Amino acid sequence: MGRIPAARTADSEEEARVSFDAFFDAHHRDLARLAFLLSGDRDAAEDLAAEAFTEAWKRWDRVTGADSPLAYVRRIVVNLAASRVRRLVRERRGWRLLGAVWTESAVDPDPALAADVRAALDQLPVRKRACVVLRHYYGLSEQETAATLGIAVGTVKSQTSRGVAEMATLLGVRTERGGGR
Amino acid sequence: MNKEQVPRPEPRPPGTADEQAWLREVLTSEAGTYNPDTSRLRAAVKDRIAARPPGRLKASAGGGFGSRWGVRGIRLAGVPAGLVAVGVCAAVAVGLGVTATQGSSAAPHSPAQAGGTVAAATGSRGPESSAHAAVDATSTPLAAGGANPTAGKPADSPSPPASSAAAGASPSTTTGGGSGVVAAVGTQNTAADNSVWSEEDVAITLTTPVTSFQLTVKVSMSPSVSSTGEWTNNNSSMFDITVDTRADGLYYTWQLKAGQTLNAGSSTFAAQFNHGNGTHNAALDTYSATAVSDAAHGSMSGASSGAF
Numbered sequence: 001m002g003r004i005p006a007a008r009t010a011d012s013e014e015e016a017r018v019s020f021d022a023f024f025d026a027h028h029r030d031l032a033r034l035a036f037l038l039s040g041d042r043d044a045a046e047d048l049a050a051e052a053f054t055e056a057w058k059r060w061d062r063v064t065g066a067d068s069p070l071a072y073v074r075r076i077v078v079n080l081a082a083s084r085v086r087r088l089v090r091e092r093r094g095w096r097l098l099g100a101v102w103t104e105s106a107v108d109p110d111p112a113l114a115a116d117v118r119a120a121l122d123q124l125p126v127r128k129r130a131c132v133v134l135r136h137y138y139g140l141s142e143q144e145t146a147a148t149l150g151i152a153v154g155t156v157k158s159q160t161s162r163g164v165a166e167m168a169t170l171l172g173v174r175t176e177r178g179g180g181r
Numbered sequence: 182m183n184k185e186q187v188p189r190p191e192p193r194p195p196g197t198a199d200e201q202a203w204l205r206e207v208l209t210s211e212a213g214t215y216n217p218d219t220s221r222l223r224a225a226v227k228d229r230i231a232a233r234p235p236g237r238l239k240a241s242a243g244g245g246f247g248s249r250w251g252v253r254g255i256r257l258a259g260v261p262a263g264l265v266a267v268g269v270c271a272a273v274a275v276g277l278g279v280t281a282t283q284g285s286s287a288a289p290h291s292p293a294q295a296g297g298t299v300a301a302a303t304g305s306r307g308p309e310s311s312a313h314a315a316v317d318a319t320s321t322p323l324a325a326g327g328a329n330p331t332a333g334k335p336a337d338s339p340s341p342p343a344s345s346a347a348a349g350a351s352p353s354t355t356t357g358g359g360s361g362v363v364a365a366v367g368t369q370n371t372a373a374d375n376s377v378w379s380e381e382d383v384a385i386t387l388t389t390p391v392t393s394f395q396l397t398v399k400v401s402m403s404p405s406v407s408s409t410g411e412w413t414n415n416n417s418s419m420f421d422i423t424v425d426t427r428a429d430g431l432y433y434t435w436q437l438k439a440g441q442t443l444n445a446g447s448s449t450f451a452a453q454f455n456h457g458n459g460t461h462n463a464a465l466d467t468y469s470a471t472a473v474s475d476a477a478h479g480s481m482s483g484a485s486s487g488a489f
Contacts, residue, residue, distance in 0.1 A: 028219060033213075054229040150380055152453060155378065
């Protein structure tokens, strides 16, 4: 009452834009890398990250109102990635049966290891993969991971421990070769 | 899933102490191989934002941003109809009712007289059997941006916009007078659901700040139903949150604490529960929200309810 909605709107719009830009600058790399770890694919990662930021902007008031805006947007990334992976699973399953390898055009510092890690991650169902990545790459707590994924803490625990065990198994031999780093 | 492709080592228990540090290092190394092109990414985001309904920035008070969820909380009617597909998806959904009353008067106003804000609620259901359709439909509105990999986060899963109701694409009823204070849209979180666990989300849109708010989600009871918690992207300390197990269901309640104000905008509340083996039938699960706007907005009350 008594306030001029148009003016207030313009102000908050500008504010929102500024804070969104700042958020992008601060977190786009982190979030794009999350998308990369979850999708295993550079093009997809960029696509997912762009989409996640777009989605974040669409409800920017909610993002900024969240306890942790970063956690909120991570959640968007995870869900976009999960959706994409689920959609691709059928095709990839086909490739695997043919013994096809993951195609990767860019040059990796350690191509063999990178390919192994990617292949191993790719073996994990998406939720398990997300648990492993969020817990062990981002160092999120079980509670934070649960909140990010929208699943129960107990599920995070079980999915993570199984995921870690599977990663260890999948990478075991090559890791020995690599001296365990 | 075919795992033969990756050579299997002999079973060998990983060194547990080392394990996590090692895994972290591997993941960090893997992530480090990817350096996103900042300017290209920025441009992509801008393009996609620009690809949204034109004029959105100017129309910021209304459906501009809001699009799917009526995010900025106002003018839920007349939103872009890109979501007709979602609305159709929601059409398999369920009955719901919305009422909005002004002051203490309980007389609903006719939609026609709604000069400004309108409350709408749509119950939508994405049973697992139609999960694909739900996901595809959700993707549609974003396809314009070039990317298809879309599924809202749980909080934002396939909620049809209230506008689709206005467009007549969904069976939801929209009533409410000049001021629908609260709109609730319930969805099953098909992205996270599995055969033993489910999450049901209610997206709440408030058109004004409210000083009184209560949302109840009822999950119908079956022998194996038990709560595994609840979630909201609001500051949960603003609410008294209870989960009551009663004979006919789990009742999740978020009650805004006295003295607290919940701002206009959208937010999500989630009820999470185990349901034993097999799909939970959400047809009997319902939600109901009530709210009263703050004094500066006339202390108007509104209510919105539906089924998942």
